[in-house]
Amino acid sequence: MSYWRGWRYTALITSIVGVIGITIYPIAIYPMQHIEEYKAIQKENRRNVIQSEIQPGNMKVWSDPFDRK
Structure with missing residues (x-):
């Protein structure tokens, strides 16, 4: 067995870290960076x-989930 x-x-x-990053970007990172776009879609x-x-x-x-208290 070779190591x-x-x-x-x-x-x-x-490669593993890259695939995880590519998978997570459109789900978690993009929406957090483009809040105004998602507010308009929600409206x-x-x-x-x-x-x-x-x-x-x-x-x-x-209510608006982006609204600050």
């Missing part, structure tokens, strides 16, 4: 929604 050493080991680890999607009609009884009506 991975030198540049092959480095290439393996770099467009919720334009004709009347919150009180779709919210079950005695539950808080959803």
Whole structure:
């Protein structure tokens, strides 16, 4: 059984980290860097929604998740 050493080991680890980074970027990093774009999309999607009609009884009506308290 041979062990991975030198540049092959480095290439393996770099490839694994790269694939994880490429996978995570569009899910987590891009939306956090482009908040205004996602706010506009959210505003467009919720334009004709009347919150009180779709919210079950005695539950808080959803609000802007990007709004600071």
